[in-house]
Amino acid sequence: MSTHTQDPPLRHQDAYAVVVTETVDDIEQLNELLHSNLPVLLVRDLDQARRLMDGEPPTGSGTDTPRPARLRVGRLEIRPEEQRALWRDAPLELTAQEIGLLGCLAGHGGSVASYRELVQDVWGASCGVDTTVIHSAVRRLRRKLEKAGVDVEIASVRGHGLRIAYGGQQTSVN
Template sequence: MSVHIQDPPLRHQDAYAVVVADTVDDIEQLNDLLHSNLPVLLVRDLDQARRLMDGERPAAGAPRPGPLRVGRLEIRPQEQRALWCGAPLELTAQESGLLACLAGHDGGVATYRELVRDVWGASCGVDTTVIHSAVRRLRRKLERAGVDVGIESVRGCGLRIAARSGQASAN
């Protein structure tokens, strides 16, 4: 017969856990492993953790990026939304972030490293298969909505977004 002895939960009043994770599920799994009732601070990468630990706050007057446009597709990064001909698209936050990152390159190539950093919020650890899976889902959604914008792969480098049918890409 095996007996599992559980350590008592940590209860120091000033203690908290800083967790670098991509999803809430990851945090919950870690919390279960730690057997802890500590408050958890979720960060997307170590740089963000350092900034928070140092007490840095985003500048109040920092410019907020306006809408980005590719043909008739409008991407609103601050709202995590995209509109096609004025109608909202049903996209996840990740898909909206992916569109924003690609559109922010104004028709140029967004490298895989930039995509991982800007969309997944990590400096590494996201395999290109994860990126390609996300792009495949996004392409399907755009196609179903009749969006006339393509996401092109640039072999070994990254991705780019472009309006089809001769529409001009504008930012």
């Protein structure tokens, strides 16, 4: 029987681990190996890690295409860069995640945004976010929109993703 003495956990105020992986399971295994409580930054690839370390903002879906400044679904206006959403020019009380969801859906112009696209765009990950997380977030968003009297529909397209519409009309980008 071999005896293994564990090294003390790393305890440096500014320390963190950067993990290039596509699964959360890999992070858990790494934490066990390190025997630490280091903050962990999950990235999809080395290019993303380099961009983050250089202080560049995340690209979301992995493309360098800039997002439009304003998106409209009927009288709902989404301003992703400002982290704001307005209904009939009045600001809505939404979280950054909820605004991200609206922005992603509105950016698809009424067509379906796949679950994979939603995860990449809203959560900034290629995986590790289950569809139940998406559905929970959408349920909370629907409740807030309904409470505010916002007349838009976020529809689930079974097995594919979500889409947004206002009175059957398509969205527009300004």
